[in-house]
Amino acid sequence: MSSVSLREITELTDPRLPDFLDAIATGFPADEQMPPGYYLRLLARRAAGDPAAAAMHLATAHDDAARWVGLTMWEESEPLSCLWYLWVAPSERNRGIGAAIYQAVVARCQASRGLIIEVERPDFLAPNSPACAFAKRRIGFYQRQGAVLLPDLVYRQSCGRDDQPARLMYLMVHPFQPLTPADLEQAARDHMGEDVLS
Ligand SMILES: CC(C)(COP(=O)(O)OP(=O)(O)OC[C@H]1O[C@@H](n2cnc3c(N)ncnc32)[C@H](O)[C@@H]1OP(=O)(O)O)[C@@H](O)C(=O)NCCC(=O)NCCS
Numbered sequence: 001m002s003s004v005s006l007r008e009i010t011e012l013t014d015p016r017l018p019d020f021l022d023a024i025a026t027g028f029p030a031d032e033q034m035p036p037g038y039y040l041r042l043l044a045r046r047a048a049g050d051p052a053a054a055a056m057h058l059a060t061a062h063d064d065a066a067r068w069v070g071l072t073m074w075e076e077s078e079p080l081s082c083l084w085y086l087w088v089a090p091s092e093r094n095r096g097i098g099a100a101i102y103q104a105v106v107a108r109c110q111a112s113r114g115l116i117i118e119v120e121r122p123d124f125l126a127p128n129s130p131a132c133a134f135a136k137r138r139i140g141f142y143q144r145q146g147a148v149l150l151p152d153l154v155y156r157q158s159c160g161r162d163d164q165p166a167r168l169m170y171l172m173v174h175p176f177q178p179l180t181p182a183d184l185e186q187a188a189r190d191h192m193g194e195d196v197l198s
Pocket of ligand 1: 027084085086087088089092093094095096097098099100134135137138140141
């Protein structure tokens with residue numbers, strides 16, 4: 001596995017913030033993006049000492065030569081932490097960097113019972129389309145890292161945008177301690193609340 005280090009963005013004046021926002025804007029579908037103002041308000045709340053804002057972590061990932069190769073955003077919470085974004089620069093993909101970033105997040109969330117992840121549903125995408133193939137590969141990627149797909153739960157992802165419809169997604173949970181399938185489902189329901197529709 002590649003080696004990466006995570007560098008958190010904790011202040012509005014961090015010079016990496018514009019690149020972080022640009023990468024989110026170009027790297028994810030519009031309906032999976034928080035509005036840009038979300039990040040600015042989050043960092044302002046963090047500066048004001050809000051503990052909920054401090055639990056949300058924005059970070060760029062760097063290789064051994066300190067080159068910027070990806071980003072991630074995760075939330076440390078109980079009982080589950082949540083991985084909101086994981087992105088690797090297109091030119092750097094398929095070299096183990098995504099796995100290394102993921103495992104670096106896992107290492108930082110060990111106070112939780114596990115890590116919850118939202119993923120696109122291949123069954124809601126056109127069969128044989130590139131989007132469907134990517135969605136299947138993404139699930140395989142997270143399964144190889146230790147996450148379990150919860151196929152019976154329908155999750156409504158809403159990014160707080162009035163201009164985008166909510167998207168129905170799958171949830172996956174990476175348990176950090178032995179949990180039965182029923183425990184995993186219950187933990188996901190408890191964490192995501194009314195956004196779990198079934
Ligand atoms: C998913 C992603 C983070 C993987 O990063 P990576 O550095 O290429 O990952 P690794 O080299 O550790 O592992 C390669 C695996 O990543 C997955 N992957 C690679 N490119 C992918 C893509 N464009 N879409 C979906 N999954 C991809 C595949 O499972 C691949 O294994 P496979 O070729 O055997 O199918 C990266 O492709 C990416 O940033 N995609 C766009 C953003 C995204 O989909 N993020 C995840 C949802 S938050």
